[in-house]
Amino acid sequence: MRIITLVRQVLDAEESVRVRGGAVDLEGSKLVMDTMDEYGVEEALRLREAASGETPVEVVALAVGPERAEESLRTALAMGADRGVHVVTNELLDAIALSAVVAQVARGEGADLIFCGGQQADWDSQALGAATAERLQWPQATWTSQLERKGSTLVGKHEVDEGSETFEVQWPAVVTTQQGLNEPRYPTLPNIMKSKKKEIRKQPLEAFGIAPRLKVLGSEIQVKERKRKILDGKDASAAAAQLVKMLREEAGVVA
Amino acid sequence: MILMVAEQSNGVLSKSAYELAQAARQLQGELPNFGEVTALVLGSGVAAAASAAALLADQVLVADMPALGQYDAEVWASAVAQIAGEGEAQVVLIAGSRSGREYSPRVAVKLDAPLLEDVIRLQCESFGEGAGVVLRAEHYTFLSRVTERIETQAPAVVVTVKPGSFVAAAAGTTPAEQLDVDLQLPQKRLKVTGSIQEKTGRIGLTEADVVVSGGRGVGTQEAFAELVEGLADQLGAPVGATRAVVDAGWRPYAEQVGQTGKTVQPKLYVAVGISGAVQHLSGMNKSQCIVALNKDADAPIFKITDYGIVGDVKEIVPALIAELRK
Numbered sequence: 001m002r003i004i005t006l007v008r009q010v011l012d013a014e015e016s017v018r019v020r021g022g023a024v025d026l027e028g029s030k031l032v033m034d035t036m037d038e039y040g041v042e043e044a045l046r047l048r049e050a051a052s053g054e055t056p057v058e059v060v061a062l063a064v065g066p067e068r069a070e071e072s073l074r075t076a077l078a079m080g081a082d083r084g085v086h087v088v089t090n091e092l093l094d095a096i097a098l099s100a101v102v103a104q105v106a107r108g109e110g111a112d113l114i115f116c117g118g119q120q121a122d123w124d125s126q127a128l129g130a131a132t133a134e135r136l137q138w139p140q141a142t143w144t145s146q147l148e149r150k151g152s153t154l155v156g157k158h159e160v161d162e163g164s165e166t167f168e169v170q171w172p173a174v175v176t177t178q179q180g181l182n183e184p185r186y187p188t189l190p191n192i193m194k195s196k197k198k199e200i201r202k203q204p205l206e207a208f209g210i211a212p213r214l215k216v217l218g219s220e221i222q223v224k225e226r227k228r229k230i231l232d233g234k235d236a237s238a239a240a241a242q243l244v245k246m247l248r249e250e251a252g253v254v255a
Numbered sequence: 256m257i258l259m260v261a262e263q264s265n266g267v268l269s270k271s272a273y274e275l276a277q278a279a280r281q282l283q284g285e286l287p288n289f290g291e292v293t294a295l296v297l298g299s300g301v302a303a304a305a306s307a308a309a310l311l312a313d314q315v316l317v318a319d320m321p322a323l324g325q326y327d328a329e330v331w332a333s334a335v336a337q338i339a340g341e342g343e344a345q346v347v348l349i350a351g352s353r354s355g356r357e358y359s360p361r362v363a364v365k366l367d368a369p370l371l372e373d374v375i376r377l378q379c380e381s382f383g384e385g386a387g388v389v390l391r392a393e394h395y396t397f398l399s400r401v402t403e404r405i406e407t408q409a410p411a412v413v414v415t416v417k418p419g420s421f422v423a424a425a426a427g428t429t430p431a432e433q434l435d436v437d438l439q440l441p442q443k444r445l446k447v448t449g450s451i452q453e454k455t456g457r458i459g460l461t462e463a464d465v466v467v468s469g470g471r472g473v474g475t476q477e478a479f480a481e482l483v484e485g486l487a488d489q490l491g492a493p494v495g496a497t498r499a500v501v502d503a504g505w506r507p508y509a510e511q512v513g514q515t516g517k518t519v520q521p522k523l524y525v526a527v528g529i530s531g532a533v534q535h536l537s538g539m540n541k542s543q544c545i546v547a548l549n550k551d552a553d554a555p556i557f558k559i560t561d562y563g564i565v566g567d568v569k570e571i572v573p574a575l576i577a578e579l580r581k
């Protein structure tokens with residue numbers, strides 16, 4: 001069994017976003033592997049560990065992005081992934097275009113299972129997993145919060161519009177992750193050392209014949225002006241009375 | 256043709272269908288040569304929803320089949336792509352619900368169309384022979400901190416619309432024609448073996464005018480029930496929660512607000528004992544008026560607060576409830 005786990009490098013959630021010249025400026029900001037993708041790497045490693053011999057599992061981490069995206073691949077390798085594939089490009093690919101790259105790599109690798117994040121922390125997109133599944137004509141399980149392999153079947157639980165569902169699906173399949181799926185491990189020092197020797201195969205995007213379908217015209221940080229009237233609550237009743245008065249008379253949001 | 260997939264739940268047309276109708280009418284107004292607004296209703300036992308949709312669109316296509324009794328991404332995508340393909344839809348509008356955002360990418364791939372996700376604004380620039388339609392849209396990126404303007408041009412474009420971004424269209428008085436359609440549907444491959452409806456007893460978190468949410472600062476599950484639910488009851492509001500609270504098992508996941516939970520945009524959002532992590536803010540930072548109660552004056556939530564009190568929620572919340580009762 002071969003698992004591809006997608007890793008995307010995004011702005012650390014703790015960092016503030018800056019816009020320059022109509023685009024988000026990541027220069028000098030701390031970039032990390034998308035947390036949603038960490039869940040995917042961890043889950044792939046757990047499936048490999050659970051397989052113990054009968055059918056060996058190989059975990060391949062895939063990144064599509066600029067040179068610096070290699071850092072996230074290295075993190076995945078240090079967590080335990082076997083090797084990496086890096087499709088190098090400075091182009092901003094939307095999820096539909098990106099899915100064509102992922103599907104081609106998956107075919108070339110003969111992958112049986114793909115993990116990707118339920119939502120990307122930069123494009124706020126949820127489309128990648130389903131679009132990739134469609135291109136491969138595979139089923140998908142999205143927002144997965146529990147997963148287990150039983151032979152050729154994946155048994156799990158995922159979140160839907162209201163509540164959650166338990167499911168079964170035969171692989172090959174695409175699984176998108178959700179919080180709660182697992183607690184991603186930290187790379188240990190020996191594993192970091194080992195990962196340095198692991199292979200990362202580089203391919204230029206041009207080899208895939210993909211063109212982005214969306215054009216970004218501009219970006220803005222729209223900060224809604226907030227009143228920031230913060231009261232001291234030492235005298236709880238007085239503060240409560242004043243707050244309710246403001247909500248009624250000034251904001252008009254309470255009857 | 257503009258195709259809008261009118262979502263229904265238990266035979267009742269969803270609020271999102273009215274919002275899609277508004278978006279569809281706006282596009283139609285911008286460029287009359289779009290032709291008809293066609294609503295597609297999918298499900299089993301959906302006559303009432305179809306009749307309601309007939310008051311919103313120029314034409315309604317109804318696929319009322321047992322096989323559509325339960326949502327499935329592959330089945331839905333196949334149904335929508337068949338109708339869009341046969342009707343040569345230039346724009347396919349889909350609600351930005353969790354399911355809509357799940358099957359829409361498959362529709363886009365089937366139609367070889369670009370996908371505009373979770374848009375808050377939509378505008379048609381031009382529409383010419385061969386060149387296809389040029390659509391511009393706005394959507395949020397970077398955990399809802401950035402508003403991005405995007406453009407695409409293609410013979411057909413798939414769009415998901417963020418809930419609450421368009422006002423609900425008013426229903427007309429003359430119902431449009433309803434046509435039954437027959438569809439070739441694929442086998443379901445994701446087998447649903449059980450369903451856990453997280454009953455919260457309180458509905459409409461994403462549609463409410465007022466939302467009261469609690470965080471870890473509330474202290475315990477019991478205190479949450481007393482303080483957060485108490486305040487919510489007083490304000491006639493549903494309850495929201497942070498991930499920390501959901502992880503602790505105090506509240507069901509269905510109530511989680513944030514990046515991996517629900518997005519809310521009420522007139523009033525009250526944050527009780529919530530620190531204001533980016534992932535939480537991404538689900539509520541578009542609220543009209545934000546009130547925060549937190550004992551730490553430096554808590555990040557206060558940066559986006561309109562009205563706040565620095566103090567212990569165990570004292571502040573009961574005082575607030577008492578004051579509101581007056």
Ligand SMILES: Cc1cc2nc3c(=O)[nH]c(=O)nc-3n(C[C@H](O)[C@H](O)[C@H](O)COP(=O)(O)OP(=O)(O)OC[C@H]3O[C@@H](n4cnc5c(N)ncnc54)[C@H](O)[C@@H]3O)c2cc1C
Pocket residue numbers: 035036179469470471472473496497498499500511512513514515516517527528529530531532533534535538548549550551554566567568569
């Ligand atoms: C991939 C990912 C996705 C995530 N998605 C979400 C999401 O969808 N939603 C979400 O909410 N989080 C999400 N998180 C988690 C998020 O980062 C925060 O950990 C979480 O929001 C914190 O919850 P909290 O504010 O309840 O708890 P804390 O951060 O612990 O804050 C508690 C607050 O209560 C205050 N307090 C304590 N005692 C009192 C008292 N007696 N009176 C008044 N105030 C008091 C404290 O000052 C503090 O500010 C996500 C994280 C990741 C990595």
